[in-house]
Amino acid sequence: MSTSNQQATPSRLAVPELSIGIGLLACAAAVAWQTLAIPVSPLYSKVGPTVFPYITMTGMVILSLLLIVAALRGGWQPEEEKETPTDWKAMGFVVVGLLANLLLIQPLGFTAASVIMFVLICYGFGSKRPLRDALLGLILALAAYFGFARALGVNIGAGFVENQLNTIINSIISMLRA
Amino acid sequence: METFGHLAHGFSVAFTPVNLMWCLVGTTLGTAIGVLPGLGPALTIALLLPITYQVAPEASFILFAGIYYGAMYGGSTTSILLNTPGESATIVTALEGNRMARSGRGGAALATSAIGSFVAGTIGTMGVAFLAPIVVKFALSFGPAEYFSLMVLAFITVSAVLGSSSVRGLTSLFAGFVIGMIGVDLQTGQPRFTFGTSELLDGVDVIIVAVGLFAVGETLYMASRRYAGKDEIVPLKGSLYMTAAEWARSWRPWLRGALIGFPIGAMPAGGAEIPTFLSYAIEKKLSRHKEEFGTVGAIEGVAGPEAANNASAAGVLVPMLTLGLPTSATAAIMLSAFQSYGINPGPLLLTTQADLVWGLIASLFIANVILVILNLPLIGLWVRLLKIPAPQLYAGILVFATVGTYGISQSPIDLVILYLLGAAGFLMRRFDFPTAPVIIGMILGPLAETQFRRAMTISNGDWTVFYRHPLSLTLLTLAFIGLVGPHIWAYVERRRLRGPEHVPGDA
Numbered sequence: 001m002s003t004s005n006q007q008a009t010p011s012r013l014a015v016p017e018l019s020i021g022i023g024l025l026a027c028a029a030a031v032a033w034q035t036l037a038i039p040v041s042p043l044y045s046k047v048g049p050t051v052f053p054y055i056t057m058t059g060m061v062i063l064s065l066l067l068i069v070a071a072l073r074g075g076w077q078p079e080e081e082k083e084t085p086t087d088w089k090a091m092g093f094v095v096v097g098l099l100a101n102l103l104l105i106q107p108l109g110f111t112a113a114s115v116i117m118f119v120l121i122c123y124g125f126g127s128k129r130p131l132r133d134a135l136l137g138l139i140l141a142l143a144a145y146f147g148f149a150r151a152l153g154v155n156i157g158a159g160f161v162e163n164q165l166n167t168i169i170n171s172i173i174s175m176l177r178a
Numbered sequence: 179m180e181t182f183g184h185l186a187h188g189f190s191v192a193f194t195p196v197n198l199m200w201c202l203v204g205t206t207l208g209t210a211i212g213v214l215p216g217l218g219p220a221l222t223i224a225l226l227l228p229i230t231y232q233v234a235p236e237a238s239f240i241l242f243a244g245i246y247y248g249a250m251y252g253g254s255t256t257s258i259l260l261n262t263p264g265e266s267a268t269i270v271t272a273l274e275g276n277r278m279a280r281s282g283r284g285g286a287a288l289a290t291s292a293i294g295s296f297v298a299g300t301i302g303t304m305g306v307a308f309l310a311p312i313v314v315k316f317a318l319s320f321g322p323a324e325y326f327s328l329m330v331l332a333f334i335t336v337s338a339v340l341g342s343s344s345v346r347g348l349t350s351l352f353a354g355f356v357i358g359m360i361g362v363d364l365q366t367g368q369p370r371f372t373f374g375t376s377e378l379l380d381g382v383d384v385i386i387v388a389v390g391l392f393a394v395g396e397t398l399y400m401a402s403r404r405y406a407g408k409d410e411i412v413p414l415k416g417s418l419y420m421t422a423a424e425w426a427r428s429w430r431p432w433l434r435g436a437l438i439g440f441p442i443g444a445m446p447a448g449g450a451e452i453p454t455f456l457s458y459a460i461e462k463k464l465s466r467h468k469e470e471f472g473t474v475g476a477i478e479g480v481a482g483p484e485a486a487n488n489a490s491a492a493g494v495l496v497p498m499l500t501l502g503l504p505t506s507a508t509a510a511i512m513l514s515a516f517q518s519y520g521i522n523p524g525p526l527l528l529t530t531q532a533d534l535v536w537g538l539i540a541s542l543f544i545a546n547v548i549l550v551i552l553n554l555p556l557i558g559l560w561v562r563l564l565k566i567p568a569p570q571l572y573a574g575i576l577v578f579a580t581v582g583t584y585g586i587s588q589s590p591i592d593l594v595i596l597y598l599l600g601a602a603g604f605l606m607r608r609f610d611f612p613t614a615p616v617i618i619g620m621i622l623g624p625l626a627e628t629q630f631r632r633a634m635t636i637s638n639g640d641w642t643v644f645y646r647h648p649l650s651l652t653l654l655t656l657a658f659i660g661l662v663g664p665h666i667w668a669y670v671e672r673r674r675l676r677g678p679e680h681v682p683g684d685a
Binding site for chain 1: 226228229231232343345346348349352353355356359363365366368369370371372373394397398400401402403404567568569570572573574576577578580581582584585586588590593594597600605608609610623627630631634635639
């Protein structure tokens, strides 16, 4: 009876947390594999380039074991997070938007890829007016391209939209000169 | 007294029209991103890092510092009107500030937080100007072993002592170490953790890590939580001018908050959570209007924590400028800006880069003045910014994230790494792992490794160097206490609490 407080949080295996612990252990294994692949010159045998990686790997193994123990005791995810159901559809649209950007940025250029990503993410977040979003995305992408990127001296490459605009701008400049 | 001479020189640097312009741009941008949920100073400064290739160091640091201070002011507006703290440092402000707004005193809450931020920011900046030369005198005697031990202490405090769990904090920190080690080892030229690819030889850019964790991760997290319900914007009511009674209730909390915030920020521990919570607890205890706390909102509960937050933000600059020791994600990214100029922050910075350091400190005083003007008379503008709908806001953030990362080398590989880090950032938010230690670990980890190897080379491979030097031993002992102490304390507390409960039940 005295343990009623403890029964409120039953110690059950928490699967998501357990997989995070195991995932971290796998990362530690990858660190070990990559550390073994570092060629060590005997000149630096005292504190060579592998000492810190080994320390990091040891730390990761200990931490992942502690996380696994915590997962076996019921996990640590805050109640508030657990109770909120995940909106998979919204997340799915964001992920599709990101992937579209990744695949299209080289063939179509930054602006076109950004507009597609913008519309998909807005739709995922519940916006119901894709045409207006496309227009907003276009304005924002052009502002980012001509303002932000140019001001920072960052070159993000040019695609179809940028080339057309650059030709128009160049022709306007040459018309003004003439 | 020489500090005044340095400051006068600093003002002559900061008062050039160009640098004033950067200060104005920085503070305006900083307030905007502080107000907007989902954008923070660390992400913004990371996105603007390429500017370091374009302008003089003074200009870019004045810009970054303006963003850093501005975000602190803007963040409180969001906390008060929306009850969604944009920054962990403004969680406490939301407690009383939002209640004040709901009971029609939002104007007073905004005013006390802006003026309190000004008072504390000015005191904190004074603190930087006077404390930094003293720390430098002390730090000149540091050898590599001391530096390494100091960094270990900072690692423990930022990841294990602050935050909800030391195991998860350290996990984030170690993930940062791994990211920081990717690329060519600077001392031996050996590639590490590149998985045989040539793209990873240069390492992973801090821009990609910051944008992945803070922009992509945050967007995925917000998308996944659309069922969580939304916070309503409380319409701004009440005069922005505080009454005499409100001034009388505010000025002591401002000063107390500044005195709590600055020393804690200046310690190699950093973090704004502890000083703000501490200030809140003290104000609640000292207030003559205890009944207002948690009901209609007490002005002391806004004034104190807001002051503490800004003073500790100033304090963080002390270890950053004098020791090269960043204790927040924003400071870590500013450190990487120093590296991009080939400047090594450390005890010599104040003499070798006097223009830069004192110009920066002077610009912080100017930034505080600009910010209090931006945030009081122009508050209506920022409130309007709060009304940007979430879909377009997050989609827009990702457009800028693409510019920032794809622009580095036009490589889709960078976008792949960005999205993988975004997925990691999402899981970290979902499972309560702090993200700042990743950035600190990735920037400070390689520096700690360099000091470690330097110390070991000097000592000819003798490990005892770290505990034979008394200062190094002290720092390592403090780190050990920081790591183990809270657990022992919690264990003792649990035993003490559980003891009497068990006896009647067992009998």
